[in-house]
Amino acid sequence: MPSLGSDMEAGTLVEWLKQPGEAVRRGDIVAVVETQKGAIEIECFQDGVLEEYLVDIGQTVPVGTPLARIRGAGEAAAAPEAPKAAPEAAAEEPPTPLPLPVAPPPGAPKVAPAGGVRASPAARQAAAERGLDLAALKGSGPGGAVVLADVESAPAAKPKPKSKAGGLDLDEMRKAIAAAMSRSKREIPHYYLSHDVDLAAASAWLEQTNAAREPAQRLLIGALFLKAVALALKKHKAFNGFYREDGFAPSDAIHIGTAVSIRGGGLVAPAIHDTDQLDLDSIMAKMRDLVARVRVGTLRSSELADPTVTVSSLGERGVEGMYSIIYPPQVAILGIGKVVERPRVVEGRIEARPLVTMTLAGDHRVSDGHRGALLLNDIDRLLQEPEAL
Amino acid sequence: MTPDEARAVFFEELGNIAPEWDPAEIDPGEDIREAMDIDSMDVLNLVIALHKRTGIDIPESDYAKLITIDGAVAYLSAKSGG
Numbered sequence: 045m046p047s048l049g050s051d052m053e054a055g056t057l058v059e060w061l062k063q064p065g066e067a068v069r070r071g072d073i074v075a076v077v078e079t080q081k082g083a084i085e086i087e088c089f090q091d092g093v094l095e096e097y098l099v100d101i102g103q104t105v106p107v108g109t110p111l112a113r114i115r116g117a118g119e120a121a122a123a124p125e126a127p128k129a130a131p132e133a134a135a136e137e138p139p140t141p142l143p144l145p146v147a148p149p150p151g152a153p154k155v156a157p158a159g160g161v162r163a164s165p166a167a168r169q170a171a172a173e174r175g176l177d178l179a180a181l182k183g184s185g186p187g188g189a190v191v192l193a194d195v196e197s198a199p200a201a202k203p204k205p206k207s208k209a210g211g212l213d214l215d216e217m218r219k220a221i222a223a224a225m226s227r228s229k230r231e232i233p234h235y236y237l238s239h240d241v242d243l244a245a246a247s248a249w250l251e252q253t254n255a256a257r258e259p260a261q262r263l264l265i266g267a268l269f270l271k272a273v274a275l276a277l278k279k280h281k282a283f284n285g286f287y288r289e290d291g292f293a294p295s296d297a298i299h300i301g302t303a304v305s306i307r308g309g310g311l312v313a314p315a316i317h318d319t320d321q322l323d324l325d326s327i328m329a330k331m332r333d334l335v336a337r338v339r340v341g342t343l344r345s346s347e348l349a350d351p352t353v354t355v356s357s358l359g360e361r362g363v364e365g366m367y368s369i370i371y372p373p374q375v376a377i378l379g380i381g382k383v384v385e386r387p388r389v390v391e392g393r394i395e396a397r398p399l400v401t402m403t404l405a406g407d408h409r410v411s412d413g414h415r416g417a418l419l420l421n422d423i424d425r426l427l428q429e430p431e432a433l
Numbered sequence: 434m435t436p437d438e439a440r441a442v443f444f445e446e447l448g449n450i451a452p453e454w455d456p457a458e459i460d461p462g463e464d465i466r467e468a469m470d471i472d473s474m475d476v477l478n479l480v481i482a483l484h485k486r487t488g489i490d491i492p493e494s495d496y497a498k499l500i501t502i503d504g505a506v507a508y509l510s511a512k513s514g515g
Contacts, residue, residue, distance in 0.1 A: 254493050259481040262493065264473055307453055307470045335474045359472050 045099075046086060047107045048079055048348050055079040056104040057111065059164045059191040062094045068114060073344065075111060076164045076191075083164060085344045092116040101185060163190035168340060170195040217310035225369050232287075232370050233408040239420040241427055242390075243383055243398045249430040266357055267328040269380055271433045272426040273355055274298045274320035280419040282411040283376035283404075284352045292375060292410045301351025301371070302331060304338045312338055313354050313371065314347035324433055358382060365401040375407035376416075378423075434487065434513035439506045446482040447502075450475050461502035476500075489513055 045055045059076040062068055068088045075086040092114040099111045163171070163178045167190045171178050174195065181198050183190035228234075246268055254262040277284045277298050285294035298320045301313035314337075316322070316330045337343055356368050357380040366379035381401040388397040402423060406416045426433065434442070444456040451469045459468045466476070479499070480491050489512045491499070499505040 251493065259477065259484045259491060262477065264477060266473070305472070307451065332474065332478070336478075361466055361472070 045077065045105050045107050045109045045111060046345050046349065048084060048345060052079055052107055054104050054106045057099050057101050058083060058185055058189060059101065059166065059193075060097060061085075061166060061192065062088075064094055064096055066094050068092060068094050073166075076166060077111075077345075083341060084348060085166070085342060086111070087345050088114065090114055090116060092119070101191075164192065166192040166342070167195045168342075174198075214306070214309050217306070221310065224371060228369050228372050232372060232375075234370060234405050235408050235413055235416070236367050236403060236405055237413060237416045237420060238365055238367075238401055238403045239417075239424060240386075240388075240399050240401050241424045242388060243400055243427065246427050246430040247383070247398050261325070263324055263328050264331070265383065266359075266380075267324050267331060268427060268430055268433055269357065270300055270302065270316065270319055270327050270331075270355060271322070271324055272423045273353075273378055274300055275426055275433070276419055276422040277353060278320055279422060280415065282415055283406065283419055285375060286352070286373040287375050287407060287410060288373050292407075295352040297352065299350045299352045301354040301374075302334060303354060303356035304335055306338070311356075312343065312348075313351060313356070314338070314343050315350040315352075317346075317350060353377070355380065365403055367403055368405050370405050370407060375410045377405045379403040379405070434510050436506050436510045439509035439513070440502070442483070442486060443502065443505045443509060446479055446486060449482065450479050456502065459502060461506075463502075464500050465502065466500055483509070487513060 048055075055077040056079075057075060058078050060074070061076065062072065062074045068074060069091050070087075070089060072088045073085045074088045074094065077084055077086050095113045095115045097112050099105055099109065105111075163181075163183070164185065168178060170176075170192055171181070171190070176195060176198055178190050181190045181194050182188075184194055185191040243265070246265065250263060250265055250268065281294040282292075284298055285292060287293075297318060299315040299317050300319040301315050303311050303313040305311045314334050316327060316334070319327060322330070334343075334347070351371070351374065353374055354368070354371055354377040356366065356377060358366055360382050362382045364381040364384060366381055368377040368379045370377050379402070381403075383398050383400045385396045386399045387394050388399060389395075390397065402420055404416045404420055406413075447456045447465065447469075448454070451471050454469045456465075456469075459465060465471060471479075476496060476499070480496065483489065483499075484491055487509065489509060491512075495508065498508045
């Protein structure tokens with residue numbers, strides 16, 4: 045059971061997506077787990093053969109409990125005596141947690157959508173593709189949840205209108221947000237900085253670039269923000285990593301958690317892995333993919349566990365400045381307000397310029413305002429040369 | 434495309450973007466970004482879907498014409514020659 049956050053204690057196995065004897069590769073989605081923070085697709089972290097399930101569907105086990113045994117290439121088959129995890133109570137001696145390092149964003153899609161139909165993300169996606177109404181299916185998962193096998197065994201049906209209920213349990217999400225943010229405010233001595241960035245160059249470049257593109261290839265300014273932040277973090281390592289019991293550990297990889305708001309309340313911030321190494325088109329494609337999957341509840345464990353820093357943007361309907369709260373054990377979060385035309389002195393004259401206010405919340409245990417100011421200034425500098433991003 | 438056909442197409446694609454809402458219940462003169470809580474990514478996805486569906490070229494400078502139902506219906510029917 046991977047740790048999807050320092051405040052996660054246990055999870056319930058909802059569904060296996062691979063069978064014993066089946067080959068698995070690193071990154072394959074092998075199971076779906078329900079946590080307080082939602083239903084998450086669990087990825088495999090090694091190549092091999094899924095030899096044996098160690099946890100049954102419906103079983104709640106503590107973080108760190110092995111879910112299955114995977115035999116790597118060249119390994120002999122394991123002895124059959126491996127103890128299965130006992131249900132719930134077995135938490136007296138928790139096994140070593142899997143090496144998933146980071147707290148998740150405060151919330152994630154939930155198995156049970158409003159309206160009472162419990163279904164795993166894989167089942168929901170399959171049902172949508174086949175035009176099946178989840179409410180009409182008999183669920184064989186825990187608590188009667190509809191799992192992938194139920195959808196696959198269901199007879200074809202006429203397409204029905206999409207549910208208008210969404211697929212998220214906002215009450216649970218709010219609890220998760222409250223827990224993570226309360227911990228952050230208790231433990232992290234925040235400091236805040238803000239800096240206005242002139243986006244005239246970036247906006248002009250974006251307009252020119254998009255004018256020549258089909259809609260599906262167009263970029264949003266958010267992709268430029270993410271790339272500029274990622275490139276700046278390569279130089280300012282005190283803002284990218286995790287603070288744990290033994291202090292701060294900077295991360296060489298830059299996985300930006302990108303806050304995505306949920307209609308009706310709540311948010312998640314899944315990772316765009318190795319943001320600094322992606323071109324703008326790839327970042328844009330990943331942003332679109334993440335937003336789409338947030339909407340249908342098919343996020344993956346690594347996307348929730350891996351962010352090394354978070355960027356939150358309120359977009360064009362927000363306000364000019366936002367002051368965010370760090371997701372522990374991360375040590376920084378950048379807030380981006382809406383782009384607005386404001387007066388600015390340029391070469392001795394007052395001009396109307398598109399400006400955005402960028403804020404940084406930093407962890408004073410790791411960095412100070414001077415370093416934070418240098419980071420914001422470097423992001424500004426990078427955005428003045430959008431063609432180089 | 435007649436205005437009725439444009440409305441049907443717009444409602445369907447809008448419903449796909451924000452399935453929590455029934456577009457028929459939205460005031461046709463209201464800003465759909467406010468009424469349906471849709472963001473810039475949703476607007477882009479809506480434009481992509483409408484372009485794919487109708488073949489109408491929708492430049493960025495025209496996005497503002499799509500932010501009300503009445504505006505979108507007029508825009509789509511006019512651009513399609515309906």
